[in-house]
Amino acid sequence: MAKIEQVAVVGGTHGNEFSGIYLLKKWNKRPEYLEREGLTIHTLFANTKAHEENKRYIDCDLNRQFISTSLADNSLTNYEQSRAKAINAELGPKGDAKSDFIIDLHNTTSNMGPTLILLQSDLFNRQLGAYVLAKMPEAVIVFEDQVSLEEHYFLASVAAQGVIVEIGPQPQSVVRQDVLDYMEAMTQHILDFVVLFNKDEVTSLPESYQAYRYIESLKLPEDEHGERIGMVHKNVQDQDFKVLTKGDPIFTLFDGGEICYQGDYEAYPHFINEAAYYDNNLAMSLAKKVSMLTK
Amino acid sequence: MAKIEQVAVVGGTHGNEFSGIYLLKKWNKRPEYLEREGLTIHTLFANTKAHEENKRYIDCDLNRQFISTSLADNSLTNYEQSRAKAINAELGPKGDAKSDFIIDLHNTTSNMGPTLILLQSDLFNRQLGAYVLAKMPEAVIVFEDQVSLEEHYFLASVAAQGVIVEIGPQPQSVVRQDVLDYMEAMTQHILDFVVLFNKDEVTSLPESYQAYRYIESLKLPEDEHGERIGMVHKNVQDQDFKVLTKGDPIFTLFDGGEICYQGDYEAYPHFINEAAYYDNNLAMSLAKKVSMLTK
Numbered sequence: 001m002a003k004i005e006q007v008a009v010v011g012g013t014h015g016n017e018f019s020g021i022y023l024l025k026k027w028n029k030r031p032e033y034l035e036r037e038g039l040t041i042h043t044l045f046a047n048t049k050a051h052e053e054n055k056r057y058i059d060c061d062l063n064r065q066f067i068s069t070s071l072a073d074n075s076l077t078n079y080e081q082s083r084a085k086a087i088n089a090e091l092g093p094k095g096d097a098k099s100d101f102i103i104d105l106h107n108t109t110s111n112m113g114p115t116l117i118l119l120q121s122d123l124f125n126r127q128l129g130a131y132v133l134a135k136m137p138e139a140v141i142v143f144e145d146q147v148s149l150e151e152h153y154f155l156a157s158v159a160a161q162g163v164i165v166e167i168g169p170q171p172q173s174v175v176r177q178d179v180l181d182y183m184e185a186m187t188q189h190i191l192d193f194v195v196l197f198n199k200d201e202v203t204s205l206p207e208s209y210q211a212y213r214y215i216e217s218l219k220l221p222e223d224e225h226g227e228r229i230g231m232v233h234k235n236v237q238d239q240d241f242k243v244l245t246k247g248d249p250i251f252t253l254f255d256g257g258e259i260c261y262q263g264d265y266e267a268y269p270h271f272i273n274e275a276a277y278y279d280n281n282l283a284m285s286l287a288k289k290v291s292m293l294t295k
Numbered sequence: 296m297a298k299i300e301q302v303a304v305v306g307g308t309h310g311n312e313f314s315g316i317y318l319l320k321k322w323n324k325r326p327e328y329l330e331r332e333g334l335t336i337h338t339l340f341a342n343t344k345a346h347e348e349n350k351r352y353i354d355c356d357l358n359r360q361f362i363s364t365s366l367a368d369n370s371l372t373n374y375e376q377s378r379a380k381a382i383n384a385e386l387g388p389k390g391d392a393k394s395d396f397i398i399d400l401h402n403t404t405s406n407m408g409p410t411l412i413l414l415q416s417d418l419f420n421r422q423l424g425a426y427v428l429a430k431m432p433e434a435v436i437v438f439e440d441q442v443s444l445e446e447h448y449f450l451a452s453v454a455a456q457g458v459i460v461e462i463g464p465q466p467q468s469v470v471r472q473d474v475l476d477y478m479e480a481m482t483q484h485i486l487d488f489v490v491l492f493n494k495d496e497v498t499s500l501p502e503s504y505q506a507y508r509y510i511e512s513l514k515l516p517e518d519e520h521g522e523r524i525g526m527v528h529k530n531v532q533d534q535d536f537k538v539l540t541k542g543d544p545i546f547t548l549f550d551g552g553e554i555c556y557q558g559d560y561e562a563y564p565h566f567i568n569e570a571a572y573y574d575n576n577l578a579m580s581l582a583k584k585v586s587m588l589t590k
Binding site: 022025026055109171172173174175176177178180181232233252254255273275276 | 464467470471473476527528529547549568
């Protein structure tokens with residue numbers, strides 16, 4: 001892999017996820033927090049208009065607009081679809097990007113703690129996960145490598161390497177100090193790793209480590225008319241990355257009934273009851289636990 | 296005090312506080328959950344339009360529009376100002392209301408647990424607080440009796456008696472089962488109390504109990520241009536109703552500094568880092584602990 005030189009640090013991709021937005025403000029006043037040997041850092045506030053309206057987005061979710069075919073489709077012209085093309089021009093273009101690496105900063109209302117989402121499982125990403133975990137033992141490493149980078153719809157997929165820093169729990173439109181501190185620390189560890197990786201000086205990593213791999217998403221219970229008839233079970237609420245096995249209750253119906261997990265694998269739920277996912281009636285994501293090698 | 300016969304149970308006064316909205320749906324299908332001897336129950340979904348847009352409000356906070364002078368001011372015509380007049384016609388009019396009692400259901404992003412906010416400290420409210428606390432020991436009773444009912448701007452002030460059920464922590468636009476369960480249980484206890492009070496059968500209350508009285512609100516730190524320069528200190532985050540004494544850090548500045556509490560009384564913060572209060576740059580409310588008598 002070629003050296004990483006051009007790094008984009010992006011906040012405010014969702015306008016009501018405040019940590020990245022406040023950190024960008026801080027770092028723009030004090031760029032020394034991001035500066036690293038051999039790296040040129042570019043910061044980007046991705047959706048200022050949504051932030052001004054204190055919403056996740058104006059017309060549609062910006063962080064779902066970066067599939068290569070969508071970027072090439074000039075009939076997609078709403079606010080976020082247009083903004084995605086502008087960001088692709090600024091940081092990309094995807095497939096031949098001027099940015100070598102993108103760090104996109106997000107919050108979740110779910111109790112996920114400091115989570116690093118990696119889009120590929122090549123040596124760079126596997127070692128990055130191990131490095132962050134070594135520096136921040138409370139971190140959680142999630143691989144969302146179920147599709148190719150070209151098919152990924154995340155902003156971070158515009159560069160050949162991109163990651164998502166996802167910290168919660170934080171309500172929408174709030175700044176929590178603990179969450180802000182985690183986000184800043186994780187971003188710094190990622191940048192430190194890039195410098196070491198460039199110099200081929202990554203050392204002292206364990207042979208392998210425990211991570212998670214995204215498998216599927218579960219919907220909230222609906223009736224035949226598509227009306228929501230239940231909610232996340234109180235046993236599951238806030239229990240992100242705690243195992244679910246077949247027969248565990250996962251939903252409570254408003255009429256008092258329960259629905260149990262019926263999957264045939266040990267599932268690690270995350271993004272549990274994330275506010276923004278109600279748009280698509282999603283209740284949680286499920287992952288499998290995996291052992292990742294650092295060689 | 297005359298008997299309470301006409302009771303209004305209100306949800307969705309803020310469109311992104313989901314618990315009351317989902318409970319109204321449930322109760323409209325199963326009215327037996329609210330039915331009580333001698334009471335006529337009227338339910339009201341106060342701001343459906345804001346809920347459809349998944350926002351607290353369209354133009355301004357509906358729960359600040361019920362001061363008598365505002366209700367009488369026909370020059371106030373935006374969406375919530377108009378909606379307040381319609382609700383006042385439906386449940387009121389304030390000062391001579393057809394509703395005898397209003398229960399208004401709210402959520403907060405703050406870690407306040409199941410809180411009952413009482414607008415007056417007459418015998419009915421003092422005994423109601425004691426009764427709810429006896430039935431639900433984890434409840435918190437807060438008196439916001441700093442102004443007369445006429446000057447109160449809350450929806451619940453339209454009737455001669457009105458209370459706010461305020462349960463958190465719950466992010467905006469989310470349903471948590473624990474919060475929903477608390478709200479339903481507290482509402483039922485309140486209705487049970489009203490039946491007993493009507494029949495003069497309230498018994499077995501302690502002579503006095505511990506409650507809180509609202510004193511003032513604190514703003515988030517701003518610079519001379521009105522720009523926010525700090526956040527709630529991590530020591531205070533989630534510590535609703537835990538005492539603050541002079542010298543305790545309450546804000547962390549984005550540049551790393553700290554601001555300490557300078558008040559000359561033992562303050563009990565609540566609504567700490569409530570998302571909706573950022574509009575007015577409010578950081579938290581402060582209360583004093585008080586002993587309330589039940590005679």
